[in-house]
Amino acid sequence: MTQNKDTSYDYLIVGQGIAGTSMAWHLHESGKKILLVNDSSLPSSSKVAAGIFNPLTGKKLVKTWLADEIFPFAQNFYSGLEEKLDIKILHQASIFRPFRSIEEQNSYLAQTSDPGISRYIQSAEKQQNVPEHIHAPFGGMEVIQSGWVDLPLLLEKSRDYFSNSGQYLEAGFNTNDLKISEETVFWKGFNFTKVILCQGFNARENELFNWLPFTPVKGQILEIEIEKLKTNQIVNQGIFILPVSETHCRVGATYSWDPLDWQTTKAAAEELKGKLEPLLKVPYRVTSQLAGIRPSSHDRRPMLGIHPDHPRIGIFNGLGTKGVTLAPYFANQFTEYLEKHKELNDAVNIKRYFSLYFR
Structure with a gap:
């Protein structure tokens, strides 16, 4: 991370898999000041994933959920990052x-x-x-x-970009280190307007969201x-x-x-x-x-939204096997929800699971 004296950010994004990276880019492009924190020593499904995007899946040739909307959006997203980062990551096949x-x-x-x-x-x-x-x-x-995205290269070059702009921190993370108030969230000498947790499988150990029905x-x-x-x-x-x-x-x-x-x-x-x-x-x-x-969910749909008791803490998780196409689309939707108050798709909003939290 480039050293600077800034301690205030709009968003803390925890985790730099495809979920955290997509959120980082969408919030960054919307003009928000972010800090992306990640522990590269932890294993990551995004580093292993083949990155294939396939509109027709299964033995019965079923069209992928929301394919008509999600696939064009994802391809535009990755094409834009290819140009911005001067890399080749999107492979049509x-x-x-x-x-x-x-x-x-x-x-x-x-x-x-x-x-x-x-x-x-x-x-x-x-x-x-x-x-x-x-x-x-x-x-x-x-x-x-259809085709595939070179996810390891995307993650590496995105990390370099945010590090060079003072918006990446290599560090471990524990929710117990968060100090949440009505006005802000403090974490290790920094303060943030909101925190978005994009921890993949590791979210199961997160006390704020361990009530969600993860089925990894x-x-x-x-x-x-x-x-x-x-x-x-x-x-x-x-x-x-x-x-x-x-x-x-x-x-x-x-x-x-x-x-x-x-x-x-x-x-x-x-x-x-x-x-x-x-x-x-x-x-x-x-x-x-x-x-x-x-990091899959009980109903095989992503899980994103704001904590029921902590309006400054959000989550973006549960992308499962189709994260390469789901992540850009729903990172954009989540950004519009956070910044423009546009409603989230009911199928992905964690409100569908609030009964598990309050029981």
Whole structure:
């Protein structure tokens, strides 16, 4: 952090994953003075996440919640940061979904008559060939308006930007260190108008919001090497195969709930390899394995809003597996709520859980 004598800020943002980083950018762009505090020694799901954005998910080809609004917003957000930070983080890439059977082929093709879904499917005449490295005897479907975001690079360059402007502090955080009054919030010699907690999985240990129904999910991915990969297409059939260079891919992801730790396991590696090998036509080599804990909620919707008893303390959490698209959109909505008093979407407002706090 650049040294200065300032001790007063509009906002303290705690946590620099995709939630905290998105909040920091939106508040900063709205003219607010922020201090972004983060402990880089702590594990972070955003550092592990593949960053894929996919408008059609699941075995039944379901359109992602609010995709028509969220996806364009996210792509504009990341494109803007590419220009501002002079980096490449947004990678447009279609997603090839191999059909498992003739029945699945017929079922999926029948769904393309739905205009809400067809807009995200490549027309037959523009469909690419089946990727050379993929086994797909029944063909497949190409999903468009998809791709991935290089989250580790985004977080690193955002941290550098805010550090250089005196708005980043590398430090641990404990809610017990907050001194909350009617006029301001004090923390370690600084004072703030509001505090926004964006702590991901670590929010479960936060006494102010531990009443929220967090349902975190552990996920593991493999990083593999394939010789002479000739496509940037993502493959999705039970697992994803994400090319990140001409020779390297990420493969994932597993889902588990016990134990909720950050350790990789042999069982998860075998599970992923068991799904990968029937898909691949070519040899591969595992180069590493990563684990993260997704900060999900009970109803699979983000959790944002203001504490019921402390109007200067807010939370932005519960982004789950789709944080790369949810974070920019709802960081913008939260900023407009905080600064312009615009209402939050009821589906994400933590007011839906106030009964858990007051019981």
